[in-house]
Amino acid sequence: MAYCIRCGVKLEEGSKACPLCKTPVHLPEGMEEQKQQPLFAQNLPSKGMGGVNKTRKGVIELIVSLLVISELTVFLSMWLSGNGSQSFIPLFSIAMASLSLILAFSVKPAYTVQASIQCLLVAVYLFGLDAADLKISWSLIASPAVGVGWLYFVYPFSRRAAQKPKTAAGVCLAGSLAYLALINLVLEHSLTWFIPVTLPVIATLLVLLGLFGLWFSKRKNKRVPLADVVLAALVVLFGTITSLDFFLSGYQLGVFTLRWSRGLLGASFVILVFLVSVSVSRRVRRYFTSHNRHT
Secondary structure, three states, X not given: OEEOOOOOOEEOOXXXXXXXXXXXXXXOOOOOOOOOOOOOOOOOOOOOOXXXXXXXXXXXXXXXHHHHHHHHHHHHHHHHOOOHXXXXXXXXXXXXXXXXXXXXXXXXXXXXXXXXXXXXXXXXXXXXXXHHHOOOOOHHHHHHHHHHHHHHHOHHHOHHHHHOHXXXXXXXXXXXXXXXXXXXXXXXXXXXXXXXXXXXXXXXXXXXXXXXXXXXXXXXXXXXXXXXXXXXXXXXXXXXXXXXXXXXXXXXXXXXXXXXXXXXXXXXXXXXXXXXXXXXXXXXXHHHHHHHHHO
């Protein structure tokens, strides 16, 4: 450690002049500045190579111990009471809950990773509950529903979805259509209402979204007021529900007509007329404002 001979300021290693008074720093002949070395030098591991820390390891060991004790206690109590054949569901539930906690403490604490693991465990748990009687029925609908929830609440926050939002939207739409087709197949063993009802309704939804998206993208300032977005969403919602009533009546009655959605259709037309009139008034006001400025 060196100090300036003039003002006494502490000098950093390798300094050629004092940072305060600019006095040159000269080392005596035969003396070389050496960096200080620690008493017990050792190479530190790189970041992220430590694995599970001691606290998490202790919690995991506690969970495993409670799992073993709980499984033995539940099995013995049910076996001694003569209900050993019905012990699968409580034992399986305890095992899945313990596995969920273990993975929560041992895997990287990121939302997408943790949520994906928990969604997978829930789907497996539902299948296990349904298969307790060696038959699979309702889990064919319930477990894929967890996957659809993952598509809408976890996948959009992943890095791939953020890089390609259009592809992510297409994946969510395709997953939803596949799930609806699966429900139709499970309940009816064929695509009875999926093709004549679901596909036209989804097509109506996409057309309405595309029209409003094109309309809003053609605006000069590219800034859409929140009120316009809310009103456009209402028009899309009411129009989609109206199309559902229209195609559903054709599927059920054989005649395409509107039954209970006529009020929604009228409301959507009123909102649409209001949106168009507001847009036209803004353009007219902008035209006269710019014209007055130039004159």
